Amino acid sequence: YQKYDYVIVGSGLFGAIFAYEMNRAGKKCLVIEKREHIGGNIYTENDEGINVHKYGAHIFHTNDKEIWDYINQFASFNNYINSPIAVYKNELYNLPFNMNTFSKLWGIKTPDEAKKIINEQITKSGIVDPKNLEEQAISMVGTDIYEKLIKGYTKKQWGRDPKDLPSFIIKRLPLRFTYDNNYFNDRYQGIPDGGYTPIIEKLLCGIEVLTSTDFFDKKEFYEKLANKILYTGPIDELFEYRLGMLDYRGLKFESEKIASENFQGSAVVNYTEESIPFTRIIEHKHFESANSEKTVITREFSTEWELGDERYYPVNDDTNQDLYKKYRLLSKSNDKYILGGRLAEYKYYDMHIVIRSALNKVQKELDCA
Numbered sequence: 001y002q003k004y005d006y007v008i009v010g011s012g013l014f015g016a017i018f019a020y021e022m023n024r025a026g027k028k029c030l031v032i033e034k035r036e037h038i039g040g041n042i043y044t045e046n047d048e049g050i051n052v053h054k055y056g057a058h059i060f061h062t063n064d065k066e067i068w069d070y071i072n073q074f075a076s077f078n079n080y081i082n083s084p085i086a087v088y089k090n091e092l093y094n095l096p097f098n099m100n101t102f103s104k105l106w107g108i109k110t111p112d113e114a115k116k117i118i119n120e121q122i123t124k125s126g127i128v129d130p131k132n133l134e135e136q137a138i139s140m141v142g143t144d145i146y147e148k149l150i151k152g153y154t155k156k157q158w159g160r161d162p163k164d165l166p167s168f169i170i171k172r173l174p175l176r177f178t179y180d181n182n183y184f185n186d187r188y189q190g191i192p193d194g195g196y197t198p199i200i201e202k203l204l205c206g207i208e209v210l211t212s213t214d215f216f217d218k219k220e221f222y223e224k225l226a227n228k229i230l231y232t233g234p235i236d237e238l239f240e241y242r243l244g245m246l247d248y249r250g251l252k253f254e255s256e257k258i259a260s261e262n263f264q265g266s267a268v269v270n271y272t273e274e275s276i277p278f279t280r281i282i283e284h285k286h287f288e289s290a291n292s293e294k295t296v297i298t299r300e301f302s303t304e305w306e307l308g309d310e311r312y313y314p315v316n317d318d319t320n321q322d323l324y325k326k327y328r329l330l331s332k333s334n335d336k337y338i339l340g341g342r343l344a345e346y347k348y349y350d351m352h353i354v355i356r357s358a359l360n361k362v363q364k365e366l367d368c369a
């Protein structure tokens with residue numbers, strides 16, 4: 001006797017969308033979540049009126065009108081525009097690299113002046129066939145931008161000298177020759193009023209959810225409960241790491257509540273010099289212009305990942321991609337399981353893509369049923 005149509009492992013955005021749509025289609029679902037809260041990595045927690053992004057800053061952005069309309073069913077979004085600041089020594093620069101950045105770097109005014117300086121630096125470097133990340137970056141943006149805004153940050157991010165990193169990590173370094181600090185090029189952008197957690201609460205409303213429950217504690221039991229399992233956890237863990245373990249870059253967050261109304265005047269400030277151990281400081285209240293006498297800031301550190309740590313960024317090299325493909329093949333042999341989301345697909349996945357992907361999976365399931 002199977003009590004559910006679907007057991008859903010993970011209450012992150014992928015699992016929650018899948019559960020919501022299946023529930024709407026009349027399917028009975030049970031959601032299992034090993035953390036003590038729902039929402040996965042987009043979880044936000046209210047602290048004195050400020051919604052703190054517990055697993056890193058999340059900005060919703062998309063060009064896909066359908067997805068934008070879809071997510072707007074569950075929240076109203078503000079008009080936040082991501083325009084981060086970079087601090088290098090005592091200098092401040094606008095990101096992404098644009099005319100404001102170039103003007104500050106070189107005291108110039110026009111796009112032609114900026115292009116001339118960048119091209120001269122690229123030519124002077126003499127790099128034709130970049131052999132590592134450093135050479136790759138210099139061959140795209142010249143030496144000044146590289147030295148001040150990329151080198152130290154990249155070193156901290158990867159825990160290795162850019163000279164020892166493969167060039168493919170940086171495929172593009174967009175340079176914008178307009179005075180435009182809007183980080184994303186997408187048409188729709190914003191932060192949900194009240195944070196992300198209420199979106200997940202709405203998606204899971206009326207669906208059975210067990211938090212603080214690890215699927216692997218009673219895997220066989222849960223398998224018997226439903227015809228199918230949607231699994232959004234790490235793919236290698238599903239197979240007991242039998243082919244090896246997929247690697248990640250980790251993050252560590254240090255949050256602090258400060259008795260100041262405004263600590264840094266921007267939600268996101270990157271620290272690009274090597275001697276400062278963290279990569280950036282997030283000041284959460286600026287995502288929503290929260291009215292509060294205090295402020296909460298989070299220093300973000302990039303770390304080596306070890307089993308037991310939270311998984312953040314998949315490592316996009318051949319070894320890990322090959323291993324992932326082998327697990328993927330293995331997963332195809334068991335049609336009780338549907339795999340989806342950033343951990344099961346070992347992929348960096350923006351939220352709008354996760355929603356699209358979950359909706360596609362639902363459609364495929366319903367079509368086959």
Ligand code: FAD
Pocket residue numbers: 009010011012013014015032033034035039040041042055056057058059060061213214215216232233234251312313340341342343349350351352354
């Ligand atoms: P998750 O949110 O990881 O959900 C998976 C869930 O499964 C987790 O809750 C986990 O606890 C649970 N789980 C795993 N194993 C088990 C088990 N054995 N038993 C029970 N439960 C289990 N996207 C954007 O669009 N904009 C951004 O600005 C942005 N910023 C980001 C910043 C960082 C630092 C990171 C890492 C990602 C960012 N993203 C951003 C991407 C966004 O976080 C993902 O798109 C989204 O969280 C993916 O949802 P998911 O459901 O696939 O995975």
